[in-house]
Amino acid sequence: MTKKEWPLYEVFIRSKQGLSHKHVGSLRAADETMAVENARDVYTRRSEGVSIWVVESKNIFASDPSEADSLFEPADSKVYRHPTFYDVPDGISHM
Amino acid sequence: MKEINIEELEKRFQEKIDADIRIEPKDWMPDAYRKTLIRQISQHAHSEIVGMLPEGNWITRAPNLRRKAVLLAKVQDEAGHGLYLYSAAETLGADREETIDDLHSGKAKYSSIFNYPTLTWADMGTIGWLVDGAAIMNQVPLCRCSYGPYARAMVRVCKEESFHQRQGFEIVTKLAQGTPEQKAMAQDSLNRFWWPALMMFGPSDADSQHSEQSMKWKIKRNSNDELRQMFVDVTVPQAELVGLTIPDPDLKWNEEKGSYDFGEINWDEFWQVVSGNGICNKERVEARRKAKENGSWVREAANAYAAKKAQRKAS
Numbered sequence: 001m002t003k004k005e006w007p008l009y010e011v012f013i014r015s016k017q018g019l020s021h022k023h024v025g026s027l028r029a030a031d032e033t034m035a036v037e038n039a040r041d042v043y044t045r046r047s048e049g050v051s052i053w054v055v056e057s058k059n060i061f062a063s064d065p066s067e068a069d070s071l072f073e074p075a076d077s078k079v080y081r082h083p084t085f086y087d088v089p090d091g092i093s094h095m
Numbered sequence: 096m097k098e099i100n101i102e103e104l105e106k107r108f109q110e111k112i113d114a115d116i117r118i119e120p121k122d123w124m125p126d127a128y129r130k131t132l133i134r135q136i137s138q139h140a141h142s143e144i145v146g147m148l149p150e151g152n153w154i155t156r157a158p159n160l161r162r163k164a165v166l167l168a169k170v171q172d173e174a175g176h177g178l179y180l181y182s183a184a185e186t187l188g189a190d191r192e193e194t195i196d197d198l199h200s201g202k203a204k205y206s207s208i209f210n211y212p213t214l215t216w217a218d219m220g221t222i223g224w225l226v227d228g229a230a231i232m233n234q235v236p237l238c239r240c241s242y243g244p245y246a247r248a249m250v251r252v253c254k255e256e257s258f259h260q261r262q263g264f265e266i267v268t269k270l271a272q273g274t275p276e277q278k279a280m281a282q283d284s285l286n287r288f289w290w291p292a293l294m295m296f297g298p299s300d301a302d303s304q305h306s307e308q309s310m311k312w313k314i315k316r317n318s319n320d321e322l323r324q325m326f327v328d329v330t331v332p333q334a335e336l337v338g339l340t341i342p343d344p345d346l347k348w349n350e351e352k353g354s355y356d357f358g359e360i361n362w363d364e365f366w367q368v369v370s371g372n373g374i375c376n377k378e379r380v381e382a383r384r385k386a387k388e389n390g391s392w393v394r395e396a397a398n399a400y401a402a403k404k405a406q407r408k409a410s
């Protein structure tokens with residue numbers, strides 16, 4: 001008797017054509033095909049999706065939250081990347 | 096960076112919570128926060144799963160095909176709720192197998208309401224109306240709880256719960272408007288489930304051990320007594336509307352405080368059921384244990400099939 005726990009999969013759902021897949025949660029399944037079938041039953045019982053991605057959780061490499069400050073700092077100091085940084089004279093439209 | 100001490104980390108953690116910034120799985124969190132949440136989320140998951148049993152009892156005896164399809168869908172939703180919650184507990188490092196084994200060994204708790212038997216079809220109505228109604232009261236504030244995966248699971252759950260309550264209330268309404276026997280059946284069911292439903296909100300604030308810290312961490316957002324009062328206030332008019340009587344002689348509208356006064360809950364009964372001596376405690380846990388045992392060949396077969404497919408792909 002094998003007491004092998006099924007691997008954990010992260011589930012991503014495209015709610016309708018034209019939108020990107022979005023993470024909705026995770027589940028366990030024996031393999032990826034069964035993970036998609038389980039995801040259908042667990043996460044799309046009310047037509048929440050038209051497409052499902054599953055990725056084994058161990059294959060996701062994530063940024064480290066404790067380093068988020070330094071990782072994202074370069075963007076914080078570049079306000080000129082936003083249109084609101086610029087003065088637009090009164091009376092100018094379509095800009 | 097490594098020099099930051101625990102107190103400093105805890106202070107920053109609490110500041111995030113106070114600022115309503117959600118905590119995500121990989122973020123630093125105090126051990127006690129993690130442990131409390133694992134306990135709370137897994138208890139919640141167990142309640143969803145055990146909660147399928149009293150209703151599952153009536154699926155094959157539903158009075159017609161429509162009721163049967165609805166009840167089946169409702170019970171299937173509860174399985175889904177359990178799965179969302181077990182996954183949320185796993186994001187905190189809880190082991191899925193161990194979590195489930197704790198339920199089966201009697202170490203873990205679940206909502207005491209599911210230790211009451213479902214004796215008649217009317218109980219399917221009352222459970223949807225009162226039990227899912229009380230669950231909604233409890234769960235809506237948790238959609239704003241501080242732990243991201245739990246809050247997100249609660250959003251999904253709450254979306255699904257409102258159908259549960261409505262289908263139950265529809266059953267109750269139909270029976271209450273039916274023959275005298277049907278109405279009596281609905282009343283009898285309300286008589287049996289009213290007090291246990293009030294107990295679902297947990298011990299009174301004075302006796303609630305974990306409340307204060309949990310409120311500070313925002314993994315609990317209203318006190319037990321507050322939620323219980325809200326439940327009574329919305330439910331009493333619903334009972335009146337369908338012509339059923341709440342089995343509480345002390346229940347009366349209090350003009351001054353703008354809510355209902357109600358009678359004393361039998362806390363002895365509550366603690367008895369919580370500590371394992373309810374009518375169905377043994378039966379419920381036994382049913383779950385059997386389900387796991389009897390399903391083991393399916394899980395093994397799935398593993399064998401997955402292994403065979405992987406092998407074929409590799410060669």
Ligand SMILES: [Fe+2]
Pocket residue numbers: 143172173176230252256
């Ligand atoms: Fe539920």
Ligand SMILES: [Fe+2]
Pocket residue numbers: 173227230256259
């Ligand atoms: Fe429900």
